[in-house]
Amino acid sequence: MHDDAAQLPATLVVMALAIESQGLFAARRVPVLYTGVGKINATLSLSRKLAQYRAAGREPPRVLNLGTAGSRHFDRGALVECHHFVQRDMDVSALGFAPGHTPFDDVPARLEFPRSFADLPAGVCGSGDSFETGVPRVGCEVIDMEAYALAKVCQIEKLRFACAKYITDGADHTAADDWQNNLSAAATAFWQLYVELDPDARST
Numbered sequence: 017m018h019d020d021a022a023q024l025p026a027t028l029v030v031m032a033l034a035i036e037s038q039g040l041f042a043a044r045r046v047p048v049l050y051t052g053v054g055k056i057n058a059t060l061s062l063s064r065k066l067a068q069y070r071a072a073g074r075e076p077p078r079v080l081n082l083g084t085a086g087s088r089h090f091d092r093g094a095l096v097e098c099h100h101f102v103q104r105d106m107d108v109s110a111l112g113f114a115p116g117h118t119p120f121d122d123v124p125a126r127l128e129f130p131r132s133f134a135d136l137p138a139g140v141c142g143s144g145d146s147f148e149t150g151v152p153r154v155g156c157e158v159i160d161m162e163a164y165a166l167a168k169v170c171q172i173e174k175l176r177f178a179c180a181k182y183i184t185d186g187a188d189h190t191a192a193d194d195w196q197n198n199l200s201a202a203a204t205a206f207w208q209l210y211v212e213l214d215p216d217a218r219s220t
Contacts, residue, residue: 023047023068025046027077027080028049029047029049030051030079030080030166031082031083032051034050036083036206037082037207038203040203040204041210051162054145054162055162058162058166062166078175079170079178081162081177082179082180083163083181084181084195085158086159086195087158087185088157090137093183095180095183096136096157097179098140098163099179100140100141101127102116102126102156104144104154106125106144123171126140127171129177129178133209133212140156141157141160141164141181143160143163143164146161163179163181167179182201185198
């Protein structure tokens with residue numbers, strides 16, 4: 017496969033941190049876009065990558081976001097599909113806007129995409145630039161720090177977007193330790209899900 021084609025795949029896997037993949041994708045030469053933590057890094061990284069597709073004259077990819085998350089709704093170890101997304105830390109209620117709503121923005125406060133993994137449980141993902149250990153003001157069952165930003169880029173660019181989160185912690189006072197302890201299991205689950213989406217990956 018040509019180097020450009022290998023680095024600009026039809027399905028673009030996006031994660032926040034390399035530690036979340038535990039080397040499983042790299043060992044099989046499946047490229048992953050690691051964005052860094054938070055909504056700004058996620059937006060910038062994905063936008064730059066999409067610009068590379070355009071510059072190369074390639075069709076835009078299906079974006080597959082895989083990542084770890086917290087939840088007070090789903091058990092630890094659950095793999096959850098997210099196809100609804102909100103900003104749990106957008107709060108301009110002092111000016112009369114509902115929590116989660118970006119003032120004067122044409123993009124809906126709650127983004128929705130078609131489901132990609134019908135056999136997985138589904139939950140609303142709330143993204144924010146904080147490691148949540150309490151109850152967010154905006155209703156959501158899954159808590160992360162990047163997915164809403166990725167979803168918004170895909171909605172604006174009219175791209176296919178799929179997202180699955182592995183629940184590593186309960187978004188509570190033990191969340192940091194639980195996250196570290198469950199990274200290996202999360203990476204295994206992500207690879208298995210990727211293979212289901214792209215059966216040719218079994219041979220890599």
